[in-house]
Amino acid sequence: MADAVEREIRQHLAALAQHGTETTIDLRSLPLSDADRAALQELLGKGEVAATINAMGTSEIWETSHAGVWWVRHCGTEGQVMSELVEIAFVPEVLKADPADVKAAAEKWARKRDVIAVD
């Protein structure tokens, strides 16, 4: 089973390289056992980048040994796996700051500076 998913990932990576087409595979929607997922993880290996997100629980993201192939594991607040994805992309979607969050942060910072200036 892991071999079949690996072949699919390989095709998507070729599409990313040639056309810039990004794809996401939802591992939890596939009939994979824990052993299958572990085998796939082993097949893909780990690469140069790893990141942790602390938002509504922890998310672990790492680039596999194939550049552009990312393993994304979202966990809930008590550590249970909520979703597990393989993203074939230049940067995983969840690592990018959202424009709404950026705007809110900028406004908050500006307000903070104004308060300091008044004081």
Place this chain on the structure above:
Amino acid sequence: MELPMAGLGTVGEALSRQGVSRRSLLKYGSYLATLMALPAGSGRAIAQALADARRQSVIWLSFQECTGCIESLTRSYSPSVEEMIFNLISLDYQETLQAAAGHAAEAAREAAMEANRGDYVVVVDGSVSTLDNGIYSTAAGRTNLDVLRETARDAKAVIAIGTCASFGGLPAAQPNPTGAVPVTEIITDKPIINVPGCPPMPEVMAGTIAYLVTFGTIPDLDHLNRPKPFFGDTIHDRCYRRPFYEQGKFAKSFDDEGAREGWCLYEVGCKGPTTYNSCATMKWNGGTSFPIQSGHGCLGCSEPNFWDAGSFYSALPTRVGVDDRVLPAALAGGAVLGAGAALAARARKKAALQQQAGAVTGVSATREGSEA
């Protein structure tokens, strides 16, 4: 009186006030996409739609029930499910959870109905007593029957949570002393989504409500009004013990060698082949386990009339009139049913429903007889 509508706003605004980032929403969008079997890349679109969506006004009515459904949701292993769902909705009335009591509580329900006329969603858990005009279950001096009719009149949709609201459940089990019926027998002019289970899975309840909020419409439903994303497969279809069924390896009792080896529980009464639900894939308690994994057969609690459909410990074929070829073929050992097993499961499902329909008719006859 300030109307509840004033507090709705968008989901994005509600989350922002609590310091929840859009990244969290994206994570939740990915989770919902997984739950609802949507394309994996739709997490971003779901998150954006949720952020822009108005919080859905919800009036939650509890009738003849045990509070297990709301317990399932609020005491789910993952607080994030509960927290997130209460950010998606404005829960304007829920007897167990609301702070208001007495006349103030009923006033809140009426105010929410007035402020969101035609746009609120009614969630019902529990069946509805109809015998003697429904006097066997009342709150605030009014029958459930009366309150349901009044509240649903201007609702956008009704979600029947749990097997009692969806199919009558235990209150409707023979001899059905209160004339209990499901919501669909009372409300016939509104979209109704049935989310059965005793109790339903918290993720299924949350996912159904999230779908409604995200897309502003109801998900695809099966012939029993159940959302297909969660009730599209039988427990048997997705059971990890399925290979043993196909090999003809069955536990004969709960302490024999087959049981210890984890073989199929078909012969000790598992109702997985005729039961549509997500337990086998989502599992309970944060994905820890589900009944079959714990060594007990599925009871079929998300199916109509499960309480009266025969013993939990009798194998299905003797109860639902399964094609006689199925069991002997399996028992012959190593009968490779393969894809045919799925078709057989569908056939058994059809037979079960036909029998259940007959049984339900019998219950109705009993009730009518009692009324007479």
